[in-house]
Amino acid sequence: MKEITEKIQTIAARLFEEGKIDVFIAWEKGERDYQVKAYVARSKEDVKNIVFNEYAIYNVANMLLKFRDGHERIGIAVKGCDSRGIVRLLEDLQIKRERLYIVGIPCPGLKDPLAAARNYGGFRKQAEPEGLAKKCLDCIQPNPVIYDDIIGPEQSPRQQGERFARVKELEQMTPDQRYDFWEKTLSTCIRCYACRQVCVACDCRTCIFDEMKPQWVGRENSTTDNMMYHLVKHAHMAGRCIECGECERVCPVNIPLMLLNQKLIKDVGTFFDGPEAGLKYVEGNKPPLSVYRIDDPDSFL
């Protein structure tokens, strides 16, 4: 990992020196060793703060949204999942490809700083075993799908066993059982919207949940409003979720949000052709649910 850090630093320093970028987005170490967060280097001098280590799990593609209205030329270091986020932003015309210099990092699988923070925080009676983060164990694409420079050898996908096993279990339930499951699970939501804010695919300028005229979703912390929030949010992610798992990772009440996303990934895969969201960038391509064709089947109408 130290080697990767050095390589990112070298590339970033070179880009600053050659005047090719105005900022470089990567990670930096936080207060404690396990706290690693997004970082924006603005000069060659800042480059020494960049790190890539076993906790650099945060999807930094999300940071590009903070620059979407500017003209800065941006260097950015990305893992496989982060790179899929960039493809999504390019497809949605949120940022121009020529503004980006992408440094790809084939990802060895990382740990979750939040899990470490919770273990260390004293709010638990027993520490939980700290291995690879769940999102990394489910990873099908550790290697960057779009890059200008790549650091290190390719990694193999870590996803083992049947990919949608848990989704299939839920599909086997009766509608009532399934409703009970989701009602119970989503009733615990505290509506902090971290799942939305951390999501790189959530790139709408004004989110439907922030609309007031009309207000589409009530603000009560009730099962009804909570379900409305989650079902609308996740349905909106159909064909757009890049499976980076950040929503589930940051949830302060541990809602298994990726179950909703995986169900939609599975269904979109069944009903539409083409690669999964963010796996391949072809200029002009749109995700299946962003396209309307006159001959789309509509027998259900």
Add this chain to the structure above:
Amino acid sequence: MKALSKGKLTEVLDKLSSQQEVFVPLQKGEQSGYFSWADYQPDRDELMLEALNVYQSPKNVVLPQTERMYGIISQGMEAKIDQTFEDSHPTVIFGARGCDVKGILAMDEVFLTRGFVDSFYQARRANNTIIANACYAPGPNCFCPAMEVDPVDPAGADVIIRDCGDYYAWEALTAKGEAVTAQLEGLLEDRDVKLPSAQPFEMQVDYQGVAEKLKDMFDHPLWDKMAEPCINCGMCTYVCPSCYCFDIQVKMFGEKGYRFRAWDSCMFEEYTREAGGGNPRGASKERFRQRFLHKLEFFQERYGTPLCTGCGRCIIVCPTDVNIARIIKAVKEAEVE
């Protein structure tokens, strides 16, 4: 001194629960917070009195995340209030740490003083008793003494319990405290107690002079740097024991409906959006700055105490490592022209 044997804890909670709703720190499945003892299920829930704390503070007992205020019937251009939902059922918060009690004291200032009385809050708070759990072993993210909290002898408690190994020393401090103590006749014992000794704090925070210094730091470049990774979710504000901001809205179903209030968060863009579409805090940095200025400067100016209680929750849960202790330190060290 009175003492509560840990062997009798369940019995004591059952007894208290028979006379008022008792909120205790629980790990409830995936949730961690203060929940009603009446819903306690031994096979699923774990009592967390011996953990440092739980993620969701007890503020929801006196300021629920969502509460109905009154019912409305609309009749043409007129509207009639058909009922109010003021809630005065008696409650006990059992086992709150000093930091969380301080959070409630801060809300008391907001909702009950300076000529503004919030009757909904007042109704709940007047019938609420706090049994605080003295804290002798602070966690790695704790810094309550810097925020005017005495973890061993917390102000604002009606009863203080102190963990002495296999029993809790029990000390009633107020009339409300005496009242709940009286309910436990026969369940508490008299004994000599040996109090634990307080462990040192790992983290040292110096808040002296920060509020004053912040007055000249509204446009300081420090906010740009600190706010950069923040994604403006509301997690920190919702786990915070003292963040009290709320919004009041209406739900109508045909001609009938109700007005309710729900927690809101200064982190949200919509929070300060004006009817005409303008927004004085449209940018992420502006909302971030507001949160910390409110905690560390504005509240101190108005009420003479900070609005942070040093519980460390926001430090633990923040997905982007925003750390209020580091912000205090950065303010201390910042150069101001």
